[in-house]
Amino acid sequence: MLIILLHPTLFASVWNSPYPEREMKGNTLFGVFSSPPKHLDPVLSYNANEWHIIGQIYEPPLQYNYLKRPYQLEPLTLTSMPKITYLDMSGREVKKTDKTVAYTRYRLHFRNDIFYHEDPVFAKQQDGTLLYGALSNSMIEKLHSTSDLPIHATRHLQASDYAYAIKRMAVRQYHSPVLDTMMQYIVGLDQFSVQISKIAAETFRQHKKLDLRPYHIKGVQVQDNETLDIVIHGKYPQFLYWLSMYFFSPIPWEADLFYQQEGLKHKNLTLDTQPVGTGPYYLAVNNPNRRIVLKRNLHFHREYYPSLTPKEAESASIERQLLRDSGKQLPFIDKAVYTLEKENIPLWNKFLQGYYDASGISSEAFDQAIQIGTGGEMGLSDAMRKRGIRMLSSVSPSVFYMAFNMEDPVVGGYSPAKQKLRQAISIAQDQEEYIAIFMNGRGIAAQGPIPPGIFGYEKGKAGTDLYVYDWENGKRVRKNIETAKELLAQAGYPGGISMKTGKRLKLYYDTVATGPDDRALMEWRRKQFAKLGIDLVIRATDYNRFQEKVRKGKVQIFSWGWNADYPDPENFLFLLYGGNAVVDTNGSGINSTNYKNPEFDALFREIKTMDNTPQRLQKIEKMIKIAQKDAPWVWGVFPTSFTLLHGWFRNVSANAMANNTLKYKRIDVKQRLKQQIQWNQPVYAPLFWIVFIAAILILGMVRIYRKAQNVTLKRDEVQS
């Protein structure tokens, strides 16, 4: 009753809407985020959740085409793709194939019609200094957000803003996660970083602002307002992918200086919480603990929904509906409201009520959402279809694998016996069963390190690990356990007993899976090894200790995973490159299995700088065959992501590389509102029952009370 009587929306069409009515009726997308984004400063941010937000606000020079597959880069703020020139040591232009290539110059020519969103950081005085560059404490005290400041302005995007961003990346105190990687490539960035970090330390010690405009990096030259040259060492074609990442987003010097004001930091108003960009949206509300609201940038430049030729559409498996808006100006949605949902149950129920436009499928909701056909194929349940819900599935550019420490005296090493030991274990690990039991079938068994959709991935027999599978009747069939036992015997462990010691082989698996939910998984792991007569000892540990053990090479077998930074095979194969071995790089290498095969490494160095040609493909195939034979990993799983979409949510295409996809999406607001009202009508009957039961209880109590009050004690009761 209390709930009803105090209800502020008693006369609204629905009572359970988590949004104000004006938001429900607006051209607004309703989404979720599962953990508060920590960093929205592009120099720092390196997390999918965060990129999902800043991707709509910041614009690096390049972006991934929304629809084309395989993934293809295209200009975003550039007039055309960067002009690439190869230089020798003296700076003279040479041919790409020339052996004297010492540097590569990327000439970026920016569009001149791009403006930042309106923001107080651009408000200036007549002398060009910032209007709000020195806010008083009393003014800051009144601010909830910088948008409370009355005067907002904008300005043109300039090439120097990109140079400024790279200079910020060089400042150690800003903790860019890619600085050390970029120092290997961008000419002069290493010296510049040392120099500017010293200056920054001194400047910050004196509580002054660090203006980076007077400083310059040798390899980053602003030619004019619209042209920027970036020179890198040698050849590194993947650098183009980096230019699509948010580390290379423009930073206006005004924003950098404005947000260095001490008082603003105390209000948590910094560039890390208040992004300033040229993208289709700006951040209107940032409450990382509750909700994030993006609104349309009225100054957004002209950009159109992508078009595909029929052939391109067919090769990318693009449905016709996804091309209905081709050529139309972006963005379509005016506002996006993202709400923090830490728990799966409320998220799922709100999705079913129509209050979220899309949802993933948690394990709790899997049976309700998915039905598995007789052939094992997954489809939407009838209940979902009745609501007009659609399902989008795609294989993520990620890999989860079980790794052997190649430095380990028992499972490591490159002798035929060691190879056979690892191959035997690989056969025994039934990944198909793992996917069915622990992932609800949401994944495909990997055959190598490169996932589908990435150059170098091959289907069919050519892409099969023939050390683990047989190719029978056009299908992959895992080799039987007898084959694995035979390999194990050849490795010196017949029946799992060491021929040298006569003892059962005991292996150690390090894991952070210590919760009660993980018991079943660990039991399953033990069973896989037990098939070969091997005892598996689970060494559960916390994440810090686990990482430390991996860094120091003090593990034997462990599980690990990798999400692609960019869709290039190099981004997966470098996980097995000897030069990146974690024990040889003081823990900073990416090759946590410490795999070092000279032939593989030589091929890696070659493919690293090659374009996607048949020759590159051939070399990659060779590398994968080498790795399959050595078996440093049990290849594991390429996970498949499933997304459910309401019928009113359109233009949604699975693009695992692009983060700036909000601008392409469209909402049919009328349909959504109609269905929200239809699905959420308050049920009144329980109200009457509650009133009725309460009335009976009260009446009963009154009656008992009156009866008790009117009792006259008998004489013997009084005496007792």
Added chain:
Amino acid sequence: MIGYLIRRILYAVPILVGVNLITFVLFFMVNTPDDMARAQLGAKQTTPAMIQAWKHEHGYDKPLFYNSSAKGIEQVTDTLFVRESFRLFLFDFGRSDANRDIAEDIKSRMGPSLSIALPTFLIALVTNITLALLLVLFRGSVFDLSMMIVAVMIMSVSGLFYIIAGQVLFSKIWHWVPISGYAEGWESIKFVLLPIAIGVFAGLGAGVRWYRSIFLEQVHQDYVRTARAKGLSEIAVLFRHILPNGMLPILTGVVVVIPSLFMGSLIMESFFGIPGLGSYTIDAINAQDFAIVKAMVFLGSVLYILGLILTDISYALFDPRVTL
């Protein structure tokens, strides 16, 4: 009383230093500053230079308790423990390891936590006392017996069940309130109604049983018999005599929890999407954010001590036999 208060506040200082010391020791037994740097930097490839820069900026490059490279008193004062502890005693919580102002975060999260905790506390108090008095009124009756059985049943079920069942019943099936969410101002009412109702209901069993036992103790006192002998109705006896005398143990038990209401409720806030303080500490532990952990442990200890002091004061205020 002022002398007593000063004494209690002075006693609190070594307690808080001790709590702080235990927090430091426990946290750094599990996490090294290098681990913290890696967790905060979030990079796929973390280099020693990155770790060093992060530690230096956040002061974690200093020794924990003893600085052998310093001289004189600085060997003790130029350490992480003394530097951070001193700031805490000035209520300067500083910045989190993720570089957010902790005091500002606490301030912004305290309101939503209180918007659930305070009404739940007050409504539960009134409801529990009213129901307990009713049961005392009908003591020994079928109503009393059946309500006691219901109270034990309510106590026996996990709070999480009430949350999920409440969300399913009131939000999913009956569509009366949003499943989760929060808004500022009056808009927040529809979001907090269900968590408050669930909070009150979940505490009903234990509360009613406790208060009933307190009131039952009073029912057999001489002053109650005298009141009845004067010809007062049972309701008048309950409200005019039993309730005021029963309030003393209730008040002392209740006042101690008032300061901790600020700290919020982890599960309730997580399930209902309330942006309060409930999950602040747990999130910080998971993120290895020591700055928040130590600030919240310190704040929790201060509020607990404050609760105990308030309890003592309430004794003195409500029981004339007690002087401080």
